[in-house]
Amino acid sequence: MDITKDELKKFQGLLRDNTPDQYINLQPIQRGGVLPPESRKTLLSYGDGYSMCDFCLSGRIDEIEKPAVGEFLKLFAKWIEMDFSMPTGASREAKKIIIQQLASKVSSGVKPVLVVDGLAHYSTFVAAESAGVEVVEVPHDGHPTFKLEAEKYADVIDQVKDDSSRQVIAALLTHADYLYGNVTPPEIVSKICKKKGVPFIVNGAYTVGIMPFSGKKAGADFVTASGHKSMASSGPIGMLSCSAEFQDLLFPRSTIEGNWSGRSFNHKITTLLGCPSVYGAPLATLMSSFAHVVERTKPENWEKEKENARLLASTLLRIDGVKMLGVQPHEHTMMQFETEPFEEAAKNAPKKGFFLYNELKARGIVGIFPGMVKSMKLNTYGLARAQVEHVGQSFIDIAKKYGLTVY
Amino acid sequence: MDITKDELKKFQGLLRDNTPDQYINLQPIQRGGVLPPESRKTLLSYGDGYSMCDFCLSGRIDEIEKPAVGEFLKLFAKWIEMDFSMPTGASREAKKIIIQQLASKVSSGVKPVLVVDGLAHYSTFVAAESAGVEVVEVPHDGHPTFKLEAEKYADVIDQVKDDSSRQVIAALLTHADYLYGNVTPPEIVSKICKKKGVPFIVNGAYTVGIMPFSGKKAGADFVTASGHKSMASSGPIGMLSCSAEFQDLLFPRSTIEGNWSGRSFNHKITTLLGCPSVYGAPLATLMSSFAHVVERTKPENWEKEKENARLLASTLLRIDGVKMLGVQPHEHTMMQFETEPFEEAAKNAPKKGFFLYNELKARGIVGIFPGMVKSMKLNTYGLARAQVEHVGQSFIDIAKKYGLTVY
Numbered sequence: 001m002d003i004t005k006d007e008l009k010k011f012q013g014l015l016r017d018n019t020p021d022q023y024i025n026l027q028p029i030q031r032g033g034v035l036p037p038e039s040r041k042t043l044l045s046y047g048d049g050y051s052m053c054d055f056c057l058s059g060r061i062d063e064i065e066k067p068a069v070g071e072f073l074k075l076f077a078k079w080i081e082m083d084f085s086m087p088t089g090a091s092r093e094a095k096k097i098i099i100q101q102l103a104s105k106v107s108s109g110v111k112p113v114l115v116v117d118g119l120a121h122y123s124t125f126v127a128a129e130s131a132g133v134e135v136v137e138v139p140h141d142g143h144p145t146f147k148l149e150a151e152k153y154a155d156v157i158d159q160v161k162d163d164s165s166r167q168v169i170a171a172l173l174t175h176a177d178y179l180y181g182n183v184t185p186p187e188i189v190s191k192i193c194k195k196k197g198v199p200f201i202v203n204g205a206y207t208v209g210i211m212p213f214s215g216k217k218a219g220a221d222f223v224t225a226s227g228h229k230s231m232a233s234s235g236p237i238g239m240l241s242c243s244a245e246f247q248d249l250l251f252p253r254s255t256i257e258g259n260w261s262g263r264s265f266n267h268k269i270t271t272l273l274g275c276p277s278v279y280g281a282p283l284a285t286l287m288s289s290f291a292h293v294v295e296r297t298k299p300e301n302w303e304k305e306k307e308n309a310r311l312l313a314s315t316l317l318r319i320d321g322v323k324m325l326g327v328q329p330h331e332h333t334m335m336q337f338e339t340e341p342f343e344e345a346a347k348n349a350p351k352k353g354f355f356l357y358n359e360l361k362a363r364g365i366v367g368i369f370p371g372m373v374k375s376m377k378l379n380t381y382g383l384a385r386a387q388v389e390h391v392g393q394s395f396i397d398i399a400k401k402y403g404l405t406v407y
Numbered sequence: 408m409d410i411t412k413d414e415l416k417k418f419q420g421l422l423r424d425n426t427p428d429q430y431i432n433l434q435p436i437q438r439g440g441v442l443p444p445e446s447r448k449t450l451l452s453y454g455d456g457y458s459m460c461d462f463c464l465s466g467r468i469d470e471i472e473k474p475a476v477g478e479f480l481k482l483f484a485k486w487i488e489m490d491f492s493m494p495t496g497a498s499r500e501a502k503k504i505i506i507q508q509l510a511s512k513v514s515s516g517v518k519p520v521l522v523v524d525g526l527a528h529y530s531t532f533v534a535a536e537s538a539g540v541e542v543v544e545v546p547h548d549g550h551p552t553f554k555l556e557a558e559k560y561a562d563v564i565d566q567v568k569d570d571s572s573r574q575v576i577a578a579l580l581t582h583a584d585y586l587y588g589n590v591t592p593p594e595i596v597s598k599i600c601k602k603k604g605v606p607f608i609v610n611g612a613y614t615v616g617i618m619p620f621s622g623k624k625a626g627a628d629f630v631t632a633s634g635h636k637s638m639a640s641s642g643p644i645g646m647l648s649c650s651a652e653f654q655d656l657l658f659p660r661s662t663i664e665g666n667w668s669g670r671s672f673n674h675k676i677t678t679l680l681g682c683p684s685v686y687g688a689p690l691a692t693l694m695s696s697f698a699h700v701v702e703r704t705k706p707e708n709w710e711k712e713k714e715n716a717r718l719l720a721s722t723l724l725r726i727d728g729v730k731m732l733g734v735q736p737h738e739h740t741m742m743q744f745e746t747e748p749f750e751e752a753a754k755n756a757p758k759k760g761f762f763l764y765n766e767l768k769a770r771g772i773v774g775i776f777p778g779m780v781k782s783m784k785l786n787t788y789g790l791a792r793a794q795v796e797h798v799g800q801s802f803i804d805i806a807k808k809y810g811l812t813v814y
Contacts, residue, residue, distance in 0.1 A: 013448055015448065016458055044450065054434065122675060254532070274499065294415060
């Protein structure tokens with residue numbers, strides 16, 4: 001079908017409105033994915049399709065020596081303190097592979113069950129659903145802290161075990177959740193899992209690459225991580241790490257050997273549809289950003305990040321009526337606030353709920369969803385102290401401008 | 408685990424050796440994935456993780472209005488002349504979704520079978536394997552043309568149909584194969600499929616975005632395409648297009664509604680693990696490059712591309728002993744040659760098989776696999792006439808330098 005030039009013009013040379021070099025971006029799921037300058041060069045250098053495969057010998061990206069992908073994956077596994085790491089499309093894809101492969105070991109007629117925290121990301125539910133696996137949730141304590149009752153993994157696992165028609169394939173913990181930024185220590189859950197003989201999955205999509213993390217300390221059998229969310233990478237790229245005992249289950253080789261056309265594919269990995277080669281540019285940026293990520297996740301640097309987040313939180317709480325959700329003291333830079341006073345102010349503002357977005361943007365700040373004033377999620381990760389102070393002062397100034405009480 | 412600065416330095420600011428602005432790159436699967444200049448800007452602009460989601464209202468990237476993803480997908484479907492198009496991670500992921508969803512309709516106890524061409528890409532086999540689907544091949548005529556015997560789809564389908572324990576879920580045709588660059592007209596296969604009542608999948612990973620293509624003319628129920636291979640996009644990004652009748656089967660909504668934590672995910676698509684949101688930067692480049700792709704696939708431009716390829720082929724065939732594989736006249740810019748004389752020359756060359764790579768690189772040409780001299784695959788797509796002439800002359804000069812006979 002012929003397409004007119006006018007129809008195409010709109011998309012050609014598409015540019016983003018709010019780039020991080022122009023604005024302070026508070027978007028809660030974007031802060032951990034901002035590329036350091038050296039990786040922007042890497043992105044351009046590897047920007048063309050399949051650029052990672054120039055010197056691929058074996059037909060598997062995880063074995064490429066130039067650039068040193070194989071060496072990098074070993075280093076990544078060492079850093080995260082797991083036996084083995086493999087790139088995947090995203091943390092969600094890693095979860096899907098784990099869930100589906102564990103479920104494949106369950107006898108026919110028995111329903112596989114995944115036990116997850118009640119704060120789990122939607123993609124955990126959907127990954128399980130797409131693998132035909134039932135999900136059972138471990139509760140949190142509800143509004144306003146939403147604190148996970150982690151010790152209840154034991155009861156929930158036992159309840160499923162009491163039913164012979166169902167089998168717990170694994171327990172999954174969302175290390176930090178994306179709604180409230182609550183961080184649950186994995187050790188509590190891993191001890192329960194060990195005792196119950198249940199494999200333990202840590203979804204580290206919002207922690208690995210953000211804060212200090214050790215799979216060994218966490219007691220994890222599997223760790224999923226996200227490059228575009230939390231390892232300063234261009235999307236999509238995730239990392240699936242596991243202990244040695246699960247490596248063959250997760251990454252089985254193709255059994256196709258000598259088909260009609262005489263070809264064999266037994267070096268290819270079926271769960272990765274052969275080879276995760278399609279992740280060239282994203283993987284290149286993940287590798288390039290790794291030094292930056294290793295540095296920023298050192299305990300002393302993470303402490304500074306938390307200080308910044310807490311500074312902004314305490315500033316926002318000076319606005320009468322603003323409340324913070326989630327566990328206190330807050331252990332993550334992702335935060336959610338109930339902002340009823342802004343909702344009230346919106347009623348009289350000419351642009352209604354959009355006033356906050358516009359006022360912030362006029363002050364060089366973006367990432368608060370346009371029109372959203374009832375509550376807001378934001379993230380200070382990676383911002384300089386002065387930027388955090390500017391954000392806090394801006395909220396105070398806007399509050400005052402719209403007649404809110406500020407203490 | 409602590410990682411030393413030395414261990415990290417190697418990866419930081421990783422740069423590719425052979426970028427297309429420095430070298431003429433003949434790499435057969437990369438030529439169609441080279442970004443036009445405007446899309447390199449787009450790549451940088453959308454380079455950070457989740458940058459496409461700034462103004463996402465519904466939680467689904469295919470519905471985003473800013474940038475106009477929803478509008479773009481409709482335009483793409485119009486261009487490819489299919490009812491519906493959805494981004495996926497790659498053509499292989501698109502194939503997996505189609506195969507898996509078609510197989511899900513087969514009665515238990517019956518073995519689902521996919522009929523494919525004997526030139527099918529390995530990822531077709533692995534996608535079927537991972538979905539528990541048997542693959543049966545339609546033969547080609549072997550060395551040196553490897554011409555697909557497309558009319559034999561009828562017999563192969565009938566043979567499977569004769570066996571009540573097996574069911575043909577679909578027939579798949581690799582429109583252009585990556586080994587010899589043979590192009591098989593889909594119309595031959597679609598007619599057979601229609602007669603036999605079998606859904607028809609066209610793998611357009613090496614044709615959609617490269618040459619004129621119409622899903623309607625092809626008679627396809629499904630078309631898979633690859634952004635990083637053939638639509639001038641940064642990887643990974645594919646496109647799954649289908650006729651309206653299969654849309655719900657391929658993209659089912661989650662049935663999770665009101666779980667313990669009160670959340671519903673029924674707007675999410677299970678086969679995409681919720682939302683293909685992870686493809687931000689790659690999708691942005693696909694959208695940006697679309698104008699370029701629409702232009703280059705116009706018949707008159709594709710004719711020029713084929714002329715360039717045939718010019719290089721005829722030049723290479725002037726070297727005594729060099730033979731071209733695949734169907735003649737050749738209908739694609741991907742080509743494979745048997746280069747026995749270069750293999751002979753390598754025996755006496757100081758760097759053995761690497762001489763060809765080094766000699767070409769010294770002339771500003773890369774993409775022929777280092778050490779590979781027995782046969783070579785290359786692609787002239789998107790090169791200027793002068794570049795193609797330079798490549799041809801370089802091969803001739805190298806041949807003469809190493810004492811080969813040139814006519």
